[in-house]
Amino acid sequence: MHLTYEANKPMGKQQKPIELDDVTIRFSGDSGDGMQLTGTLFSNTSAFLGNDLATFPDYPAEIRAPQGTVGGVSGFQVHVGHKNIKTPGDYADILVAMNPAALKANAKWVKMGGTIILDVDNFNEKGFAKAGYRDDPIKEEGLEDYNIIRAPITSLTKESLKDLGLDMKSVVRSKNMFALGMIYWLFNQPLKYTEEFFTNKFRKRPEIIKANEKVLKAGYHYADTIEALHTSYLIRPAEIAKGNYRNINGNTATAWGLLAAAEKAGLQLFIGSYPITPATSILEEMAARKDLGVISFQAEDEIAGICTSIGASFAGKMAVTTTSGPGLALKSEAIGLAVITELPLVIVDVQRGGPSTGLPTKTEQSDLMQVLYGRNGESPVAVVAASTPSNCYYYAFMAAKIALEHMCPVILMTDGYLANGSEPWKIMPTGELPGITPPFADPDKEYEPYERDPETLVRKWAIPSMPGHEHRIGGLEKDALKGTVSYDPVNHEVMTKTRAEKIRRITKEIPDIEIEGDQDGDVLLVGWGSTYGHLATALEELLDEGKKAGLAHFHYLNPLPLNTGEVLGKFKKIIVCELNMGQFAGYLRMNFQQFTYHQLNKIQGLPFTVTEIKDAVNKLLEV
């Protein structure tokens, strides 16, 4: 077998760029190829140029799977546009594949007839074998009609750096910048933001700055000269609201929202956590935030993570613990302790594919039932879910506000897709957030630990060091007033109902759910959490097609907004779309039995595609 994977020949050209509304690019390569960085740098440049965008990293669970194999492929998809971008895009217009394995893992995600940029230096028989191709990958994948750009990325990178005297490892490591340079040419984007990044990052290693700049430029010029890329494209800035922006991912936004809450409440933040994918970077960010007084405690296990936080809450701190599904399972007994002692606590569950270790790096919404009910006894907690990477900031803030003002544990649900996905965010300074007033005990009044506000049923918070308020709390059932241990049967029923009612009364403070699109009609799409972008985009397209449809997307899951039943009743059909087997549908069925719920479920560790949602809705409308 002999294949002619010859590189495209350079050739000068001069053409006006074509304007595009939006484009989706997927960078893919070995997990050591720096694809996450490449995608991030491209996103940053696009954001600085005023485009709207959304990103989706797709990386393997194994840190170093064998090089060149499909298991080790790391991808980063970014959707850039001049209109409102809500999703990272279903299918890519352009795929960068640094080796045959990357092509194998991602070919199915390229739009029909799309552009594929290959590092032809790795497309040899050795590479094919590792990726599991028997023959020419292009033929095997049926990509003959696609625009295939065969770029000698590795060899031209080496060539451009040959005079710098760098070691071979550093040279090869810069090849991702060659690919990025090509993409910058293709979209008429300047190199300067990326150059600035390297200048700042490697201040002490000028040779690295130089190398990256050289390779970036080499890629740019190569793209300018080859005939296979005949035109370049331009995406005009998006029409977005005035203000200050930055790119942010969900985990950073979560950390910052919690920090904002602590500052608003005038409390020091304590985080007790144990590293777990995909939640770890929240703990990492908090550990770096000692400048804002954060006490970060890396615990010996998940249980100690939440228990140290409960101890901190007892001591009067704004207490947080962060985890993912398996960790939440370990924390469940301690959550019950926070429920019965009525201490404020924020638990962040960054969901991933389950059960057990499941799919650590993939997204899923399958922890909902665990979050709502996964504890012994009647153990109600408030549940809030963020729906975009950037609104993790606001909902983390609200989760903390509810916890502190209602003296209860609150679980904030995000997921791997939100945690790692990023988008430009119009910065929300703390002045735009509501105040937080924890119900501290009055130092000059008698204190009964379980005396409640008659309106909200919230008890007062007396913390060690307040003279005269010494009291005991604990996991045993307590007398409704005195707070002393009580085994009285009637008292237990009173306390159980009180704890439930206290959570229910939070309804008064959460907003009604607003329907997007038509306010009544044929079909209501229902969603919660990270599926928002795909659902909203699908809704827009359905409305454009003349369908009578609306979207109710939930951020407050327990308690549910007061008007939930009313909203569900306004449409002929309801379809609940979620990345699990139908947990939210089941929850609605239990709470609002009068309606029929259709379901769209996906359990592949991946977000929905807009097409999938539209197909399901259209099928439902046909019936």
Next chain:
Amino acid sequence: MSETKEFVQYTPRDFKSDQEVRWCPGCGDHAILNSMQRAMSELGIRKEMYAVISGIGCSSRFPYYMNTYGFHTIHGRAAAIASGTKVSNPELSVWEITGDGDALAIGGNHLIHAVRRNVNINIILFNNQIYGLTKGQYSPTSKKGQITKTSPYGTVEDPFHPGELVIGAQGKFFARTMDNNIKLSTEIFKEAARHEGTSVIEVLQNCVIYNDGAYADINDREHREDRQLILHDGEPMIFGKNRDKGIIMDGFKLQVVTLGEKGITEDDILIHHANENNPGLHTMISNMRHPSYPVALGVIRNVQSPAYDMMVHAQIDKVKAGSKIKSVNDLLFSGNTWEVE
């Protein structure tokens, strides 16, 4: 209201809560409670600054009987919860009350890590070598071969020796006392409170119901003085009714000798240095068992080392002083931001 504000001096009574003490009559826990109330009243710490935090088990009912801030938590987790409380407010005097099941079985992981970190909490480990609250199953300190409800043919497990475990986990303070020795317990509790870092005090506690007499061989009136070595820092390890017995080092082993026999004088007896950094001798002393040796009581190890909670706050202060980010808004606008006009 706030009567404590005027208190300068306390009596043990000030630390008694209004709750009826529910341990079995004759249980060693009663005496430990007395020792604790006495120690707290003598420490000169304001009452509202005490936090008593327990896990689950007979001993863990303790906080309910103390008129201080108290938290009766969940099984095994008191060390973690107490760590969180202490790190949050290093000014507090935090006491963890736990048992052999709570601290060494279900809570073993939290115990060793609290000790390793050296969080400045005082852990009182009630060791009765049995599960009392669940009515008589063997624990991680039950003697090998012990017959209990879950070991009707005798256990086939070796027990933990708490001292060895704590010292092995980088423990800086380990002491042992006997439940009914109120004077010794009070002194030890006070010394533990003064020690900066994790202090673990093993209290040999008699469970009259499920493991009565577990310590009778070393604690009955007649033999007590011959079978207990009460350590004093800087003093020779001498014990016995007639104070004629001592401990010497023979090669790599400890040995019990009689003063005046075979030319042994007081000068040959080992001197106890609780502040010796090397854990070797402390481990050997804490592992001494009847009948070969007396059981060592008192402060076995007391080594200075910076406490975790203090270091955490020192680091925060240092980073704060050197950072440009003083508020969340500073953070939000740090790094790459851009303005859309």
